[in-house]
Amino acid sequence: MDKLGHRKASAKIQLVGKDGKALSNTEVNINQINHEFLFGCGAFESLAYANYNSDINTFTSIKGKSIDFSVIEDRMNKWLGLFNYGTLPFYWGGFEPEEGKPHTKELMNAAKFLRSKDVTVKGHTLCWQTVYAPWLLKYDDEEIYQKQLKRISRDVGDFKGIVDMWDVINETVIMPIYDKYENPATRICNYKGRANLIKAVFNQAKEANPDGIFLINDFNLSEKYQAIIKEALDSGVAIDTIGVQSHQHHGVWGKEHVDEMLTRFEGFGIPIHFTENTIVAGPAVDPSIKDLQDAHYEDDAATPELEEMQADELEKMYRNLFENHPLVTAITNWDFGDGAWLNAPSGVIRKDGSLKPSYNRLHKLIKEEWHTQVKAKTDSQGFVDLSGFKGKYEITAKDRKSTFTLADNQKEIKVEI
Secondary structure: OOOOHHHEEEEEEEEEOOOOOEOOOOEEEEEEEEEOOEEEEEOOHHHHHHOOOOOOOOOOOOOHHHOOHHHHHHHHHHHHOOOOEEEEEOOHHHHOOOOOOOOHHHHHHHHHHHHHOOOEEEEEEEEOOOOOOHHHHHOOHHHHHHHHHHHHHHHHHHOOOOOOEEEEEEOOOOHHHOOOOOOHHHHHHHHHOHHHHHHHHHHHHHHHOOOOEEEEEEOOOOHHHHHHHHHHHHOOOOOOEEEEEEEOOOOOOOHHHHHHHHHHHHHHOOOEEEEEEEOOOOOOOOOOOOOHHHOOOOOOOOOHHHHHHHHHHHHHHHHHHHHHOOOEEEEEEOOOEOOOHHHOOOOOEOOOOOEOHHHHHHHHHHHHHOOOEEEEEOOOOOEEEEEEEOEEEEEEEOOEEEEEEEOOOOOEEEEEO
């Protein structure tokens, strides 16, 4: 039995010409060019790349024109060489630092660029107590609540067809008791009640894009998160996917920990995304630091030995999730390059842009081991049998090319070339 059978599909591919006639006894090359599984990463690099020569306002997280374009291009090409799924930052405070002036154009440029490269894009996040817009605090709770709903309608609606996947609400376990600083999300969470707020923001997102995929997301993976999800689902909230944050700055979790956690969340029977995965090529954060926002890494935290450890542990985790957990349909490595969040050496490339062992290890898995390429010859009716990893394929015959998608429940696929 194929242990990766849940990641694969089979179909009879019929090759036909422009005239509709079958191409019989024809040599073909079938090569997978994208996975159905979402191998993701934070895609902040695309903001700098897509807006480098733009005359519009620079998004606040873009270093932009202070960096030579060749550096940005090199990083972007390396990103595209590994990932097919990108998370873009829609943190309200950065996205709309001045009320009524959102950075829609900058984010749209980045999102459209990624889509042009066949990358699935997710927006992160629509409702969260951190990186909030400070101008909201001048309003009363009801006004903040209404502005939150309008913000969701505006942004999900504006990006419909380009960004169709969203982290709708982030970190609801801690949201009503978050006291690090005053923020609008905690205020409206207590004003409306957590369950009511969750239902309202999901309903608003679904109304703005009925075909969208909407996630709840959290770092607190305890029974409290389970209870929140169950309550929401039982009340009819359309949670499409469960988001699991896996920042492992305090130490690598290991297979036993991951499996135990997933056993609990797989019980809901809906897809699970590892939305923010971090394994650091550096020392573990002091366990006394409970809020990772308070952590900081020194510039020389990484060593060659720790980089190899990072690669080993990433490979183990990806293998476990891809091979053993069918409900897991996406993994997002949170940092692409070292020195991003917390200055951590958590990326798959170094600050100077050179590839780390973790990049090469993931590339070998995704692009080589978990990859399908077939050379075959069609039969008298133009058919060739294909069994391979689910995803998008390019088929070449007689110096002509076409594409098709291999997915579940397809017996025959007709491809015109």
